[in-house]
Structures are given as structure tokens and as C-alpha cells.
Amino acid sequence: MKKLQSLMVERGQKPFRAVQLYTWIYEKRATSFDEMSDISLRFREELKQDFCLEIPKIHTKQVSNDGTIKLLLELKDGYKVETVLMRYNYGNAVCVSSQVGCNMGCSFCSSGILGKQRNLEPEEMVGQILVINNLLKEEGKGERVSHIVVMGTGEPFDNYDNVMDFIRIVNNQKGLAIGARHITVSTCGLPDKIRKYSLEGLQTNLAISLHAPNNELRNKLMKINKAHPLEEVMEAIREYESNAGRRVTYEYLLLEGINDTKECAMELINLIKGTFGYVNLIPYNETNKNDYKRSSGNRVHAFLDILMKNGVKATIRKEFGSDIDAACGQLKAKVGD
Ligand code: SAH
Secondary structure, three states, X not given: OHHHHHHHHHOOOOOHHHHHHHHHHHXXXXXXXXXXXXXXXXHHHHHHHHOOOOOOEEEEXXXXXXXXXXXXXXXXXXXXXXXXXXXEOOEEEEEOOOEEOXXXXXXOOHHHOOOOOEEOOHHHHHHHHHHHHHHHHHHOOOOOOOEEEEOOOOOHHHHHHHHHHHHHHHHOXXXXXXXXXXXXXXXXXXXXXXXXXXXXXXXXXXXXXXXXXXXXXXXXXXXXXXHOOHHHXXXXXXXXXXXXXXXXXXXXXXXXXXXXXXXXXXXXXXXXXXXXOEEEEEEOOOOOOOOOOEOOHHHHHHHHHHHXXXXXXXXXXXXXXXXXXXXXXXXXXXXXX
């Protein structure tokens, strides 16, 4: 909002114009400047000349039996990104992509195969929410996006400033007014950015993709661990907890025979001891891009039991859209570029 306000002032307008624009775009869902009836015709023409209200185009849409919608969206320069709508009983959550491709190179993740092509601009991330809001509007049940997880393709903290702008727009009361506590950013663990995020004064949530309880294993699964080993990540998390006064969620993907053993569970308990976070166990979505296998239901539950018996709060992530290739990165991988 602040950026838009200064942009309006630069153009000889009152800062209030920014509030009007926010209301038209996000609250009233205007799709053209012509609809903005309380803005003078002359200024509307000026806006049309210099700005656009375009949102990403839907290239492919898949709807699952459980109502999950997966979209492959086409950006202005032809790049494509994935966005997913998941329907919980408490609301509509959207999984947003933050980059085209990803440079983190996690060995189990298909989003990183081509590497990062470019960062997404704040408006391209907001655009993903607006596209979903339009689909919900078409359903005519008066529903809107209520929750956001930045867990699509990309490493949000490798596109830090744009992701922060995005969060402030969707969180703004005159923007999409999505509560901070309904917004979660997920990172593979970039310590400097975790610290920076802890000082933003946001009440948003932070998830850490841990996936392994020791450096030896984590180095194999996540290239980033070689640059920022677990000690550094855990130290940054402790600082985050104390600066932001909030707890993190540890994401832990279960790969059969790799990180789902009893020993791993015990090591994980030791690793996170003294922090307040809870563990979200993620059943792995297999892809044909690697040989990792999903841990069986029994092993997932055994792992969960060990955590719980040792006083660690943990849940198993609910799965969505399994009939339409729910795996992160799979839709894009299938359709190609
Ligand atoms: N780069 C960020 C956010 C994107 S990934 C991060 O690393 O947190 C969102 C989550 O999905 C991460 O925890 C990631 O490790 C996980 N993920 C990646 N591929 C997956 C797959 N095939 N099945 C299940 N989860 C996967």
C-alpha cells in the first residue's frame, strides 16, 4: 500500500487514491479501470496508459474428486507456474508458487530440475490468489481464499523482498484482508533470511523443510544443507522464536528406508529439543524423476508414535487431489513448458 501511495503522490494525486485502487481491485474485484466509477475519467485514462490489471491466464485446470483444483498458470512472458486450491473444513487454502523453477536442488523435488528461471513479482503471486478467487466467485457460494501457504514451486526466501510485498498486499485490510495467522511461508532453511523474517513484525507463520535429522543425511537430500548445515538453521530458528514470539512448523517428508527409521525419529526429537515447533509429517508423493519411495502407512504411524511418546507435537499432513497427481511439481512436469 505504501508503495502505491507514493506512486500516486508522484503523479500529483492524493495518497487516498491508493486506497480507492485497492478497494476496486481486491474488494470489488474490478477487472478493468473503466469500472472504477469514483475515479475521474482523466485519471482512469492515465492509469490505463501506464498500468495493467491483467492476471495470469489459466493454461491447464484439473479438478479432483475432493474438490482440489490444480492450475497451471501462464505468465506474461510465457513462463508457467502451478497454483493449488485446497478445501479444508475451515476454509480455502491456496498453495502459491514464488519462483519459476527453483535453485535449491533438493534431490526428491521435481520443482528444481530445471533450476530457477526467474523470481515471481509480487503481483504475479497476488495474481495466483485472484485467479482462484475468480473461480470461487463462479461457484457462486460466496467463498473466497482464506488461507495462503507459500509452498508451491520456488524458495520464497530466495525471492525475499517480493514475497514480503506479496504478504503485505494480501494481508492489508484494503487488500485481500487475509489474516497474518492464515499465511504460512515455507523455507528450506536460509538462516539470514529466517532472522530477517523474524524482525518483520508480521504475525505470519513459518514452516521449515527439515526432512532429515542430521547433516550427513540432509546433505544427500538437500543441497542447501552443505552451505547452511543444521546447526546454523536451528540457531536461526531459536532466534526467530525469541524475536517473533512465534513457533515454527517442521516439515518432515517420509522417504522409505531413507529417513523414516526409529533412529531418525529419535535424532529428530533431539535436534528440535528446546524449540517450541511441532512436526508435520509429509507422505511423499512419488515422481518418475527419482527413485524415492513413499513410506508405508505403518511406518508413518510408527514414526508419529515415537515423536508423540516423547512429547513432540506432530501431525500427518492431509493429502489433497491424489487422483490428479497431487505431487508438488508434477502437473508442470507432465504438461511440460
Ligand atoms: N522451497 C520451500 C517451499 C516449497 S516446497 C521449502 O523448501 O520449504 C514445499 C514443501 O513440499 C517442502 O517441504 C518440500 O520439501 C515438499 N515437497 C517437495 N517435493 C515433494 C513431493 N514429491 N512430495 C511431497 N512433498 C514434497
